[in-house]
Amino acid sequence: xxxxxxxxLAIDPKFLALSIEETAHLEDVLLTPHWELNDRHIAxxxxxxxxxLEDGQPAGHLYGEMLATTLAAYLVKRFSTRPVAAKRxxxxxxxxxxxxxxEFISAHLSDEIRLETLASIAGMSRHHFSELFRxxxxxxxxxxxIGQRVERGKQMLRDTDLSILEIGLATGFADQSxxxxxxxxxxRVTPRDYRIAA
Numbered sequence: 001x002x003x004x005x006x007x008x009l010a011i012d013p014k015f016l017a018l019s020i021e022e023t024a025h026l027e028d029v030l031l032t033p034h035w036e037l038n039d040r041h042i043a044x045x046x047x048x049x050x051x052x053l054e055d056g057q058p059a060g061h062l063y064g065e066m067l068a069t070t071l072a073a074y075l076v077k078r079f080s081t082r083p084v085a086a087k088r089x090x091x092x093x094x095x096x097x098x099x100x101x102x103e104f105i106s107a108h109l110s111d112e113i114r115l116e117t118l119a120s121i122a123g124m125s126r127h128h129f130s131e132l133f134r135x136x137x138x139x140x141x142x143x144x145x146i147g148q149r150v151e152r153g154k155q156m157l158r159d160t161d162l163s164i165l166e167i168g169l170a171t172g173f174a175d176q177s178x179x180x181x182x183x184x185x186x187x188r189v190t191p192r193d194y195r196i197a198a
Contacts, residue, residue, distance in 0.1 A: 009042070009046070011071075011072060011075070013028030013029055013030060014027070014028050015068075015072055016028065016029040016031070016072050016075065016076050016080075017029045018125055018126070019069055019072035019073045019075075019076055019125060019126065019127050020072075020073045020076055020077070020125055020127045020128060029076055029080055029081075029082075030080070030081045030082075031075055031076075031079040031080060031081065032079050032080075032081055034079065039078075041074055042071065042074070042075075045067055045070060045071040045074070046071070048067050049064060049067045049068065049071070052064050052067065056174070057174075060112050060113065060172065060174070061112060061114055061115075062112075062113050062114065062115055062141065062142050062145060063142045065114060065115035065116065065126070066115055066126075066130060066140060066141065066142050069115060069126040069127050069130065070127065070130075072127070073127040091132075091135065092132050092133075092135035092136035093122055093129075093132045093133060093135075093136050097121075097122045097123065098122075098133075098136050100121050100122070101118050101121050101122055101133070104117075104118070104121055105118070105144070105145055105148060106148065109145070109148055109149055109152050109171055109172050110169070110170050110171060110172050111172065112172075113145055113172070115129075115130070115141060115142075118133075118141055129141070145172075146182060146186070147186065149171040149172050149173065149182075150171075150182060150183055150186045150187060152170075152171045153167050153168070153171045153179065153183055153191065154187065154194060154198075156170065156171070157191055157194055157195040157198060158195070158198040164176055164179065164180065164191045164192060164195075165179075167179070167191070168180070168191075179191065
């Protein structure tokens with residue numbers, strides 16, 4: 001007996017419209033239905049979304065929002081009932097907008113940071129914002145936020161007597177385990193060993 005798995009994907013048409021600049025002015029976007037579609041890009045994004053949800057979104061909503069926005073933008077560009085000529089991200093965000101976003105991130109590292117909020121501060125769609133942000137910084141908004149949280153964690157490990165759990169929570173991580181795992185991946189050392197060496 002041959003076993004097969006299928007996923008039925010349904011997305012709010014308003015969310016699709018907001019996914020890219022070229023359709024942000026529309027009330028909604030309709031996709032052509034595909035019942036037997038086998039697309040490796042969609043599959044990879046769906047698997048990453050599923051894994052993040054199964055893990056309890058340890059990095060918060062930002063990573064999942066970025067995946068969902070990327071998926072929506074891909075669907076609109078490939079399967080919209082109306083042709084969409086996508087803009088290419090060029091030059092990055094204007095300096096004043098980028099600075100507003102970076103200041104917001106710095107001031108809210110311990111909070112839940114949403115992609116929608118960052119894009120709103122920059123005054124553009126989530127997908128377009130993510131592309132331009134990457135042009136400026138070389139990383140996605142999610143990677144930048146995680147990097148800043150680890151850097152803040154390093155500073156707190158050096159300059160405070162707070163526990164590793166307290167520092168992890170103060171820098172926006174879900175728990176000590178997620179803080180330690182992310183810190184070790186990025187700093188190549190555990191928070192405890194970093195503190196001892198500092």
